[in-house]
Amino acid sequence: MDYTLLLDKAILVVIIFLVSLGIAAYATYGERKVAAFLQDRIGPDRAGPFGLLQPIADGVKMFLKEEIIPNASDKFLFIIGPCIFMMTALMTSAVIPWGKSFNFGGHEFSLQVADLNVGILYIFAVVSIGGYGIMIGGWASNNKFALLGALRASSQMISYELSMGMSIIALLLFNNSLNLRDIVDAQQHGQWNVFYQPLGFLIFLICAFAECNRAPFDLPESESELIGGYHTEFSSMKLGLFLFAEYINMFISSAIIASLYFGGYHFPGIDSLDLPQNIAAIVSVAVLFAKIIFFILFFMWVRWTLPRFRYDQLMRLGWMILIPLSIINVLITGAWMTFVK
Amino acid sequence: MSQTIFFILSALTIISALGVLFAKNPMYSVLSLIACFFTVAGHYIMLNAQFLAIVHLIVYAGAIMVLFLFVVMLLNLNAETEPHKTSKIKFAAVIAGGILFLTIIASLKAGIPGAYHLPVKSNIGLVEIIGQKLFTDYLLPFEVSSILFLSAMIGSVLLAKKEKR
Numbered sequence: 284m285d286y287t288l289l290l291d292k293a294i295l296v297v298i299i300f301l302v303s304l305g306i307a308a309y310a311t312y313g314e315r316k317v318a319a320f321l322q323d324r325i326g327p328d329r330a331g332p333f334g335l336l337q338p339i340a341d342g343v344k345m346f347l348k349e350e351i352i353p354n355a356s357d358k359f360l361f362i363i364g365p366c367i368f369m370m371t372a373l374m375t376s377a378v379i380p381w382g383k384s385f386n387f388g389g390h391e392f393s394l395q396v397a398d399l400n401v402g403i404l405y406i407f408a409v410v411s412i413g414g415y416g417i418m419i420g421g422w423a424s425n426n427k428f429a430l431l432g433a434l435r436a437s438s439q440m441i442s443y444e445l446s447m448g449m450s451i452i453a454l455l456l457f458n459n460s461l462n463l464r465d466i467v468d469a470q471q472h473g474q475w476n477v478f479y480q481p482l483g484f485l486i487f488l489i490c491a492f493a494e495c496n497r498a499p500f501d502l503p504e505s506e507s508e509l510i511g512g513y514h515t516e517f518s519s520m521k522l523g524l525f526l527f528a529e530y531i532n533m534f535i536s537s538a539i540i541a542s543l544y545f546g547g548y549h550f551p552g553i554d555s556l557d558l559p560q561n562i563a564a565i566v567s568v569a570v571l572f573a574k575i576i577f578f579i580l581f582f583m584w585v586r587w588t589l590p591r592f593r594y595d596q597l598m599r600l601g602w603m604i605l606i607p608l609s610i611i612n613v614l615i616t617g618a619w620m621t622f623v624k
Numbered sequence: 625m626s627q628t629i630f631f632i633l634s635a636l637t638i639i640s641a642l643g644v645l646f647a648k649n650p651m652y653s654v655l656s657l658i659a660c661f662f663t664v665a666g667h668y669i670m671l672n673a674q675f676l677a678i679v680h681l682i683v684y685a686g687a688i689m690v691l692f693l694f695v696v697m698l699l700n701l702n703a704e705t706e707p708h709k710t711s712k713i714k715f716a717a718v719i720a721g722g723i724l725f726l727t728i729i730a731s732l733k734a735g736i737p738g739a740y741h742l743p744v745k746s747n748i749g750l751v752e753i754i755g756q757k758l759f760t761d762y763l764l765p766f767e768v769s770s771i772l773f774l775s776a777m778i779g780s781v782l783l784a785k786k787e788k789r
Contacts, residue, residue: 360651401751404678411686415658418690422651422697430697437690444687461751 287390295396299376307530308338310579314530317583345523353516357423364420365517365524371413372528375535378402380464382548382568386560394568395464402463403451406539407444410494413532414440417496417503420525421513432512435594436503439493442601443500447490449609450483453616454543467542473551477544482612484544486605491536493601496529498586502594537578538571545574630670637663650696654689661685675751 312327312334319326327334352358377396385392399405414437421433457479458466470476477484493500504512514525541547548567558566592600640663643656661684668677758766 357649357651360655399674401674401678404675404682408678408681408686411682411690414686414690415693418693418697419655422693434694434697437694441687441690 291392292396295392295394296377299381299396300373303373303376303531303534304527306534306575306579307527308342310530310533311341311526312338313579314583314586317580318587321584321587342523345520348519350519350521351516353425355425356516357425360419360423361516362521364416364418364423365521365528366416367419368413368416369524369528369531371409371416372531372535374409375406376538378405378463379535379538379542380467380547382571383560383564385564394564398462398464401461403455403461403466403543407448407451411440411444416528417513420517424513424516426516428509428511429513429515432503432509432515435509436496436513439496439500439502439597439601442598443490443493443605446486446601446605446609447494449606449613450480450486450490451543453483453609453612454480454487456613456616456620463542467547467549470546471549471554473546473549475544475546480544480612480616482608483616484540486609486612487544488540489600489605491540492582492585493597495532495536495582497533497582499589499592500597501586501591502597533579533582534575537575537582540578541571541574547571547574626670630667633663633666633670637667651693654692654696657692658685658689661689673750675754 315337316326316334318324327337330336330340352361378399379395380398381394384394397405417436418433421429421436424430454466454476455461457476458469460466460469466476496503502512503509504514509515514522517525548571550570553563553566553570637660640656640659644653644660647653647656661680665677665680665685668674668680
């Protein structure tokens with residue numbers, strides 16, 4: 284067994300874990316600041332300078348709240364629901380290439396935990412399992428609002444997974460690979476996939492919003508009809524896990540959108556600077572994170588701009604508009620790859 | 625190393641498969657079946673068939689079992705509401721089960737007993753090779769099964785639309 288490899292990967296996993304949690308924590312702060320900005324308010328400004336300690340205060344509050352498990356609930360599933368949701372949210376980051384590899388005195392340190400040759404499909408599988416967290420949690424609460432929220436979440440996820448898969452198929456046809464690092468490296472010189480797959484990108488983006496249960500697709504937790512949706516009965520840190528996992532999902536989907544359609548850690552012109560390897564690696568990570576933060580802000584911008592869909596509108600958009608569009612996109616891409624290229 | 629993993633995985637597979645049968649609550653049955661699919665995917669990975677493993681997870685654990693769970697959640701099955709099965713259905717179930725058992729025994733007998741070894745460097749489960757095999761050697765079964773799926777889809781649409789007339 285190669286123990287240095289295991290050690291490398293362990294270090295990388297811990298770093299990615301901490302970064303995901305940190306970004307998610309500050310995304311909650313960012314969300315409140317962006318909302319405040321869009322609504323002409325100030326937002327949180329009491330804890331620390333500019334309210335920067337607000338996520339910590341929120342976390343402490345979550346931990347100190349009373350933990351209530353309803354009597355009529357299925358206790359085992361009630362506890363395991365939020366755990367599954369959080370776990371799957373964190374698992375997706377394993378195949379994302381976070382940057383070029385470092386070189387410490389001849390020892391290559393790759394910034395990707397697992398270089399799977401079916402990388403995209405792995406993400407897809409993990410995302411489709413994430414729905415179980417919501418379903419199990421919502422069912423185990425033994426509450427009609429939670430059950431309705433869980434049913435909405437699962438049917439929404441199934442519907443939008445289809446067109447998401449179709450948009451990915453077009454991307455795979457175009458890139459000839461399922462490996463995320465290959466896809467990112469094919470966009471090295473500014474030929475970002477978004478220019479060749481604009482329709483596919485739009486479909487993927489809409490489906491990413493739906494899969495993250497973000498507004499305008501946040502029907503599973505729409506507070507005006509369902510109180511809190513699938514997490515109505517949850518309290519203390521179990522509620523915290525559900526809310527927090529949503530921000531981690533948002534971070535990871537921003538990373539995936541950036542990697543698939545916007546060149547990942549590449550930026551046109553940077554390779555011509557001829558930086559030393561370690562500095563180039565740092566720059567590449569910075570480029571990727573700049574793109575990710577842009578998309579996180581985009582997610583927030585949309586949430587505070589667009590109103591929530593009605594449920595039948597959501598289903599019609601998924602089944603009658605996005606799926607035919609994505610099939611047409613696959614056909615066009617296939618024809619392009621066969622006859623033109 | 626890989627043999628230890630194989631035995632652990634197999635034990636988990638069998639335990640979760642038994643869990644499907646013996647769980648009192650249908651919700652737990654469905655969840656054990658999902659666990660069983662995960663362990664089977666683990667076996668695929670052991671055989672270096674990463675593509676098959678992931679597709680297995682997406683299709684079975686990610687899509688079909690979500691629908692199962694959906695139905696179980698909506699029906700809220702428990703012991704009181706369970707319909708009493710007639711002896712005719714029980715009889716049919718015994719015959720069907722017996723035939724399935726016979727088929728399994730026969731296929732086990734046809735295989736060479738005791739000859740178990742992992743193909744070490746087999747690439748049969750990777751994307752390119754599966755694609756080539758499907759569209760050259762196994763083109764006819766592939767197309768026939770896709771027609772089967774299409775007819776099933778059309779049939780279910782027809783059934784769902786029947787009441788409108």
